Amino acid sequence: MTQQSSQRLGIVTDGSLTKGIEVRLDSSASVEDMAVGRYVTIEGEKRRFFGMITDISLGVIDPKLTLTPPDVTDPFTAEVLAGTSTYGTLHILPMLTIGGGATDTIEGPQPVKTVPGHFSAVNQASQQDVELVFGGEDARKFYIGTPLDMETRICLDLPELVKRSNGIFGKSGTGKTFLTRILLIGMLQKGAAANLIFDMHSEYGWSGTSEGGRTVKALKQLFPEQVAVFTLDEANAKRRRVSTDFVVRIGYDEIEPEDMTLLRQTLNLTEPAVEAIYQLSRKFGRNWLQSTLGLPESEETEEMLKGLSIHESTFQNLLRGLHTIERLPFLMPHSPDNTVKRILEYLDRGINVVLEFGRYTDITAYVLVANLLTRRIYAQYRERMEKAMAEDTAPPHPLVITIEEAHRFLNPGVSSQTIFGTIAREMRKYNVTLLVIDQRPSGIDDEVMSQLGTKITCLLDNERDIDSVLSGVPGKNELKSVLARLESRQQALIFGHAVPMPVVVRTREYGSPESYKDFLSPGQTDTKKQTQKDIEELWK
Amino acid sequence: MAELGRVGEVIEASTTEFVAQCYELYQSPPLGSLVKTILPLEEPLEMYGIVYNAVTSSLEPGRRPIARGKDETSEEEIYRSSPQLLKLLRTEFSALMVGHRQNGKLYRYLPPKPPRIHGFVYLCSDDEVVEFGQSFSFLNILLNAHLPVSAEELVAATLRQMSQVYDDRSRFMVTAGKELAILLGGELNRLKAILGRIKP
Ligand SMILES: Nc1ncnc2c1ncn2[C@@H]1O[C@H](COP(=O)(O)OP(=O)(O)O)[C@@H](O)[C@H]1O
Ligand SMILES: [Mg+2]
Numbered sequence: 001m002t003q004q005s006s007q008r009l010g011i012v013t014d015g016s017l018t019k020g021i022e023v024r025l026d027s028s029a030s031v032e033d034m035a036v037g038r039y040v041t042i043e044g045e046k047r048r049f050f051g052m053i054t055d056i057s058l059g060v061i062d063p064k065l066t067l068t069p070p071d072v073t074d075p076f077t078a079e080v081l082a083g084t085s086t087y088g089t090l091h092i093l094p095m096l097t098i099g100g101g102a103t104d105t106i107e108g109p110q111p112v113k114t115v116p117g118h119f120s121a122v123n124q125a126s127q128q129d130v131e132l133v134f135g136g137e138d139a140r141k142f143y144i145g146t147p148l149d150m151e152t153r154i155c156l157d158l159p160e161l162v163k164r165s166n167g168i169f170g171k172s173g174t175g176k177t178f179l180t181r182i183l184l185i186g187m188l189q190k191g192a193a194a195n196l197i198f199d200m201h202s203e204y205g206w207s208g209t210s211e212g213g214r215t216v217k218a219l220k221q222l223f224p225e226q227v228a229v230f231t232l233d234e235a236n237a238k239r240r241r242v243s244t245d246f247v248v249r250i251g252y253d254e255i256e257p258e259d260m261t262l263l264r265q266t267l268n269l270t271e272p273a274v275e276a277i278y279q280l281s282r283k284f285g286r287n288w289l290q291s292t293l294g295l296p297e298s299e300e301t302e303e304m305l306k307g308l309s310i311h312e313s314t315f316q317n318l319l320r321g322l323h324t325i326e327r328l329p330f331l332m333p334h335s336p337d338n339t340v341k342r343i344l345e346y347l348d349r350g351i352n353v354v355l356e357f358g359r360y361t362d363i364t365a366y367v368l369v370a371n372l373l374t375r376r377i378y379a380q381y382r383e384r385m386e387k388a389m390a391e392d393t394a395p396p397h398p399l400v401i402t403i404e405e406a407h408r409f410l411n412p413g414v415s416s417q418t419i420f421g422t423i424a425r426e427m428r429k430y431n432v433t434l435l436v437i438d439q440r441p442s443g444i445d446d447e448v449m450s451q452l453g454t455k456i457t458c459l460l461d462n463e464r465d466i467d468s469v470l471s472g473v474p475g476k477n478e479l480k481s482v483l484a485r486l487e488s489r490q491q492a493l494i495f496g497h498a499v500p501m502p503v504v505v506r507t508r509e510y511g512s513p514e515s516y517k518d519f520l521s522p523g524q525t526d527t528k529k530q531t532q533k534d535i536e537e538l539w540k
Numbered sequence: 541m542a543e544l545g546r547v548g549e550v551i552e553a554s555t556t557e558f559v560a561q562c563y564e565l566y567q568s569p570p571l572g573s574l575v576k577t578i579l580p581l582e583e584p585l586e587m588y589g590i591v592y593n594a595v596t597s598s599l600e601p602g603r604r605p606i607a608r609g610k611d612e613t614s615e616e617e618i619y620r621s622s623p624q625l626l627k628l629l630r631t632e633f634s635a636l637m638v639g640h641r642q643n644g645k646l647y648r649y650l651p652p653k654p655p656r657i658h659g660f661v662y663l664c665s666d667d668e669v670v671e672f673g674q675s676f677s678f679l680n681i682l683l684n685a686h687l688p689v690s691a692e693e694l695v696a697a698t699l700r701q702m703s704q705v706y707d708d709r710s711r712f713m714v715t716a717g718k719e720l721a722i723l724l725g726g727e728l729n730r731l732k733a734i735l736g737r738i739k740p
Binding site: 083 | 710
């Protein structure tokens with residue numbers, strides 16, 4: 001039943017389902033070889049348990065030993081005491097049962113409902129165990145990384161993943177962007193969803209940079225047929241030699257008062273100023289923005305404002321904000337083309353759309369455009385979904401919208417009013433979900449956080465951020481210590497719907513010629529050396 | 541001439557220990573040796589003891605030996621000039637009962653019956669010592685006995701004695717030491733005392 005390769009660590013001495021299990025280390029196992037985040041199996045009498053090491057501690061049988069430490073320079077004494085008078089303890093969070101006898105492994109892993117008995121043997125999980133729980137790339141499951149100190153591939157069920165909105169967190173420089181790219185490739189390959197990516201720093205469509213100035217390929221370079229790059233900054237795209245599919249222009253007449261509410265914070269608008277926008281739009285209609293900006297400084301204007309009971313200072317505050325918007329180069333009085341329509345055309349063909357912001361990386365532009373386009377696209381999906389339901393036809397293909405700096409859209413102050421808050425809360429009512437990326441998750445509304453199906457988090461060191469990410473998760477305290485000890489990059493804790501239990505991964509390598517090859521031909525390993533060489537040439 | 545390994549005869553017996561008189565003066569087995577005596581039942585009952593004490597005294601109770609060497613040049617001379625001494629003195633040793641064997645099975649706890657007087661006492665062979673030392677559960681009996689010799693001394697002597705028949709002596713000592721560390725969980729000083737006496 002047990003693989004002989006698995007190494008015995010110790011025995012269960014204490015524990016509870018909610019607080020985890022205490023394991024006394026055998027004297028042959030050194031505490032220094034243990035690591036939080038690692039997997040173990042526990043051989044209960046009736047079933048096998050699968051769990052994660054969440055803490056490691058030292059114990060002595062007799063407190064006197066710590067007061068008058070024995071002479072451990074004597075190797076004999078040291079060896080005798082290790083594991084007997086002094087011992088190591090592992091704290092283990094049991095997560096799953098993975099079948100009892102050899103026969104009923106067919107059931108697959110089940111969530112734990114009890115704990116193993118006293119003195120059950122605890123082993124390091126073998127490759128096969130880990131594979132049984134997370135493994136097996138297939139039509140739905142995508143390889144995202146490997147567990148600590150193991151070669152096994154941890155896989156995510158992507159069609160399952162995109163049923164809910166998800167989040168990628170971690171402080172700056174921990175690997176969020178790299179992870180997102182990998183995940184987007186997965187969705188693209190598994191056909192789980194079409195993606196619309198609001199690419200603030202222009203790193204998903206075409207060559208992102210890695211630390212040390214090395215450039216890495218992005219989606220369109222790897223999958224030119226399945227990815228369209230839209231840009232807000234044509235000049236920048238040209239200079240970077242990006243092959244763009246569409247240049248986005250937005251007309252003043254496309255901006256509705258609802259698009260402005262989200263900008264209140266970034267534009268420093270007062271509450272009355274936002275109200276004034278609604279009044280002005282009622283007065284001027286679609287062209288409210290241009291009309292407002294064109295108002296002359298005259299008595300007539302003053303009269304009109306008075307008529308709308310808009311205070312002079314409110315109006316000035318509003319004008320300052322509108323001028324900021326007016327200066328955005330991709331805005332014009334009237335756009336020659338319909339961006340929303342174009343985006344939908346691509347998405348409908350199953351082509352993923354990356355919208356690059358080029359040089360316009362300030363948050364005003366980002367919030368304005370992402371919100372404006374998402375509102376309209378979402379409305380379309382909603383219409384289609386309702387139609388499909390009424391006519392009993394096929395629903396639209398799932399859409400995943402990726403936004404960065406998510407707390408700008410989803411902070412408690414605005415989340416109830418924005419389209420993003422709506423999408424996050426409605427789950428996949430209309431087949432649209434979010435992939436939110438943020439380095440400050442504590443800035444996101446708790447309610448939205450609790451709706452996220454799967455969270456992938458790289459290292460966070462701010463207590464509030466950690467709390468917000470783990471809030472409501474079983475075993476929160478244990479996971480906290482795991483999360484706080486992730487390496488500073490390329491490691492992540494994944495938990496939620498798409499994985500049977502929380503898992504720490506070393507994120508799959510991205511950026512080397514071999515890694516591109518791996519992404520392009522999933523499942524094919526060891527091809528001949530020559531092919532590899534050819535590919536290296538190709539990507540030089 | 542006694543058979544191989546036979547060292548004496550039981551002269552006092554109880555459930556927990558027995559005293560044997562040595563056939564040869566001063567030829568008591570070393571402190572901590574594993575010895576056995578056999579009760580000749582239908583299924584013979586072999587009883588194992590650990591030697592914890594040895595005494596040499598006058599054969600007649602109440603008659604103390606007197607000093608005789610004033611005019612002799614060496615200790616040997618005393619015995620040579622008074623050969624009757626060897627008949628007037630005797631050596632006895634005491635063994636603490638630590639196990640028994642019946643129907644071929646070895647148990648490391650007290651036998652159901654005490655030995656009989658005049659039961660032959662043997663020093664155990666190397667093979668028997670190895671077999672007995674496969675489990676250290678008998679150490680508990682030694683640690684808890686109330687004897688004239690301290691339990692720490694006795695345990696240490698026993699382990700030193702047993703270890704002689706093992707090829708990897710230090711392995712044997714570490715394993716025994718770990719067992720003691722567990723048995724003496726809260727008694728660090730006793731543990732230290734023993735470890736200090738069995739250090740290879
Ligand atoms: N999966 C990965 N493969 C290779 N390098 C990685 C990976 N994840 C992170 N890195 C390294 O870490 C750096 C920071 O990652 P990045 O995704 O830009 O961080 P973030 O978006 O969180 O600020 C990258 O430039 C790269 O050098
Ligand atoms: Mg980034």
